[in-house]
Amino acid sequence: MNFFLHPLTMVTFSPLIGVLVLLFINREQKNAIRWVALTTSLVTFGISLWVFAQFDASNPDLQLVIRLPWIQVSSWLIEYHMAVDGLSILLILLTTLLTPISILSTWTAIEERVKDFMIFFLLLEVGMVGVFLSQDLFLFYIFWEFTLVPMYFLIGIWGGPNRIYAAIKFFLYTMAGSILMLLAILWLGIQQGTFNVPDLVAMGGIPADIQLWLFIAFAAAFAIKVPMWPLHSWLPDAHVEAPTAGSVILAGVLLKLGTYGFLRFNIPLFPDAAVRAAPVIAVLAVIGILYGAMVSFAQKDVKKLVAYSSVSHLGFVMLGLFALNSQGVQGAILQMVNHGLSTGALFLLVGMIYERRHTRDMDAFGGLWKVMPVYGLITLIVSLSSMGLPGLNGFVGEFTILLGAWGAGNPGGILGSYWFAGLAALGVILAAIYILYMFQKLFLGPLTKDENRNLKDLNWREVVTLVPLLVLIFWIGLYPAPFFGVMAPAVEKVVAVFQTVAVAGLP
Amino acid sequence: MSLDLFLFFSLAVISVASALAMILNRNAIYSALFLVLNFLTIALFYLILSGPFIALAQVTVYAGAIMVLFLFVIMLIGPHRLAYSEANRWQRPAAMVLGLALLAEAVYILIFRPTPAISGEQPALVENFGAPKVLADVLFNQYALAVEVIGVLLLVAMVGVIVMVKNAGKRQT
């Protein structure tokens, strides 16, 4: 198949068609702009489903490969190399799903410079999907950096009062980490003679101590993006200042770029270093889980609360990844999706109330369940999913992650101590504390504030925005088999390297 | 002196004379008419040199269209003489000196540096050389792209002229 008709090219670049159309629409025709953007993103979602239909879940290798020479500099070839496998397919679907949902959520929230907003948003989608699909380090790096620009403007133009500060901070932090990664990429490319990820993985043979340095360089970029404790300082700023749709995408997809990077590059490329670094990363992850949950609990701004909860949730994901066994890694991938759904939905819900009341201070609410029953019910379900109630998606992810981490904690296992999983499990309690506290502050208690008395419940558009997320929340919670089935062969392939170590620890 | 040479020298004298007259004449209309004469002689040279198509193009385009354009503009503006100007009075002698210098260099080349390119007999004429058909063959095959580009150039020139003249008029009002 040629370049343009290849499904992966189409799913990556189809938003650009929407951008092109938007360029020719008068900026005053806001509704037309919105519809064009929504249609484009829905078409992209359709294409991603088409990609999914062509995807063979039983095949652990990269599929739908498109590999064209791109830039040739002396003997180094940079390729346009894209492919999909079980590690990325779900995240692509998540990205293409969250984009139309976010666009729908901006229908009335964004009134200023709608055209620019939509253009940036669609460009962002191109970058995100590209990151998940690239199999060439250089191509990956380009998409990786490319996601920064639209997000920078989304925060910087449509954000809250402190938006410029937040946008610059977001940009600088991610940039700082990326530069180390770029150095590592160049080192790999020059030393190993290729930028091609599958080839590099197959080649192996990097000395262990050099692996560690490269691992650290890659990890610097990804850990900031995740963000792992203690590199999370940009997150509350960016989340609080970003417009709702920006927060949804930031939490739902952009943070996953970091965890996905660990899974796609760090672990397969530097397996020895991964084993050596696993306990360190697990310590940071566990601290992140507990610390994020505690800090979250003490917030007054509900959006900040949700933002810090991401630190906690992503701690679970990192813990699962570096359990380096199939339970942990599969749970981590599922938890990436879950976090995208739950936290995405929470940000949407926060945005909805913010649109009505123009405040996010939890003290300004209370007793909302009485005036907004539908809103209350949906928030309850999403909150429960976020804190991992069995039967909803969060539980499946957290449980399998902790199960994997516990397994990796066997004496002689990757982590070597049960304390990691044991302490991380306490995060389950702390999650209940901050989530219930939030729910109580917002929805329970008497309706004391007059401004809250006449709040309108969700309208059909808002419900439509949330329904796909709710359906998935229940689906993954009750019947996650298809999701695990898609990723299982690919994950087995990744963790096979580490199995000798892990199995040795089993009693 | 053969007939050819005679013809050449007569035409050359007319040509140089008309060129000089064009330069020296104070009246622009006369200048233009002398230039037409010069062009016609050059067209005859082309004929001598087996370029019938070019010769005709010279007559129709240069002597015809372009010079008519010149005359139009002169009519439009009016053939009045220019007032005496103090500026650049040294220009004329300097130009003369330089012109003579260049002439001297040219003479030097022609006489003292004869290279094969500018000396020797003309080769015998091949059949159909310079026929319009042959010219067209080269023009539309080998130089097809250049022809297209020239076409675009003319179009652009036309648009440019219209815009310029129109805007100039606008600015005035």
Next chain:
Amino acid sequence: MLSETATVGGIFSLAPLVVFIPLAGMIFNMLFGGRLSQKLVGGIASAASGLTFVIAVLLGVALYNQHGEPVVVPFLEWIHIGAFQVDWAFRVDTLSVTMMLVVAGVGTLIHVYSVGYMHEDVIHQGDPSRFRRFFVFMNLFIAMMMILVIGDSYLMLFVGWEGVGLCSYLLIGFWYEKGENGIGNAIAGNKAFIVNRIGDVGMLLAMFTLFWVFGTLTFDEVFELAPEIAATTPAYIGLITLFMLVGVTGKSAQIPLYVWLPDAMAGPTPVSALIHAATMVTAGVYLIARSAPLYTLVPESQNVVALVGGLTAFFAATIAVGQNDIKKVLAYSTVSQLGFMVAAVGMGAFVAGMFHLVSHAFFKALLFLASGSVIQGMERGHHLEHHAHEHDLKPRKKKSKEPPFDPQDMRNMGGLAGRMRTTYWVYIVGALALAGIPPLSGFFSKDEILLEASHLNTTVYILLTIAAFFTAFYMGRQVWMVFLGQPRSAAAEKAEESPAVMTLPLIILAVLAFFGGLLNLPGPHTFGHWLEYTFEAFHLEMETLPFSLPVALISTLLAVVGILLAWMFYGRQPLEKGQEDPLRGILGWIFTGMQRKWWVDEIYHFLFVNPYIQLSHVFAEYVDWRFWHDWFHEVVLAGSFNQFARFLNFRIDAGIIDRIANGLGNGTQQIAGQMRQIQTGYVRNYALSLFLGVVLIVGYILLR
């Protein structure tokens, strides 16, 4: 899967319905209930519960017909990762059927009762639209409880485990705008959920260990492997059982995690009856009984469990003595009785524990529902009295001076026996059953536990016996304070009996509480044999001890003495309005301790809650924000960068580079000033220079 799967068919294929019928009822009421009348909504919910009961009965009969052979009904693939394979599957055996019968049976009665109770409650609380929501939650609870008891694996049990916790949370906070400071109920809900979550983490850890030791979470496979594992690494099983105990202490309100249950009384009374007395809180007992093949392998864990149960039974009973809130008494009584059950299953007396679970479900549900009837009777009385006053004194302000009337405070009651006959009599039945007076159900079940304890664990036996004595005493105290003597408030004087829709379930439950002992009479041990099918499948010896007269006599005697004592303090001289509790005079600070729940809540607040809140504020405000966000990132990182930039700017840039640049610029400008003279602007000059250039170049070429 084991061989049982092959026998699935016929009636057992109905097993999933016990979950789906209540769910269907819930969804129906959620979607369409808004347009239906209250009676219809309640009727549908009750019917769903009732139908579930019918299915449970059918399953029981089918099971009996095949001699208790357990059946596993597979339903749907769930989590399959590598070696980890857990499915949604339903396990029907005598133990799960027993639980189903109790849950659905008592649940149905409570549903019916609730139709009447909630009808009035929503009027009292001022939001009739919430009637529907109550039944939605109740049906959800039944479904979740069914998942808990019918699950085929620990993971599925855990789904129900947390699911019922969620329903408990929702129903405790049902009147979320009421309670202390308007937020008390919601906070009680939070407390219940969070404390339960602490236990749930124990469950999670138990499951992790289980999986990595056994390689499976399915009951059959775990129990099959257990003896083998115990032979090699018994420590793991000890760990698993202790982790599970943490879960049990959370869900079944044992020391140290019992604190949520008394607060849970903030929920409507039927909720207290169903969730916080009869069913959900017994899930821990069920879990231990279910895990019997594991517990029997590690006697050390068994001792710990038994001790926790015994201590809880004793400790909670002392607190119950000092309570004045009619529901709080019953709540602590529940904690205490749960202690009995946990102690029983801890000692390995699984049948006794389960038997007490069943009979307790009957009489405690009865007591709670009856207390609900009393409370509403008081409410009605208060309402009448209030209205009468409004007729008399029109301009009177809305009782702004007096504290709000508390219909649950026993000090406001008294003499209700005359005004609420049915309620009174059923209450007496419940109280006597609870106190363990023969031949009521409580006597047989409690006696069996004491009998086992006297054989197996003397410490626990003593603790339980004392607890039994206290039980009789506080129940006697309650009956006398509530029903006998003279009314101590105007509301009590005008209290009215509840409607038939409420009293009918009460009567049925009273009958069950009275005759419940027949299930497992010392001779035939019907119930024991019924459960043995399940336990013996895993080669557990279910030794049944012969009836022992001394034990029965001691406990009965103590119960009678307890009641007599209660009569001495509260019956002989009924309390007067505003009178101090006579026990205070006798016990002094001990009574205060009982009344203040031994300050456990305060201690927990001091030890855990406040430090956590403060620590999180310190983390959030100082560590994360001021130190890390503001100081480190703003001052250290950004600040030093700015300093560096300023240094570059003023020193390097302005000092050196600028000077060079300015010098270059000025020089250029001066040269340019002279060069510009050449630019005359005359096109002819330019042409001339061009021409000069041509001449010079040609000349250069020639002269070269």
Next chain:
Amino acid sequence: MMVPINYFVALSGILFILGAVGVLVRRNLIVMFMSVELMLNAANLAFVAYARHYLSMDGQVFVFFVIAVAAAEVAVGLSMVIAIFRTRQNINVDDLNSLKG
């Protein structure tokens, strides 16, 4: 028998120098223009002469192009002359020095 090529080249050179001198000495914009045309024609003459000399059609093709470009150039140039005249009522190049540095 035939005219040697150097004659044509010499004539071409003379005409070219005359044109160039014309550009330099005349102040009338139109006559300057005409002088430029003269220079072009001088070059053309050389082209055609060499085409004959080398028996190659390329020279004539170039002349063709030069004529076409000259036509365009004249059109644009004259329109500029008109534009200048309209704004300044004068076509004396010595009055135009707004580019003076």
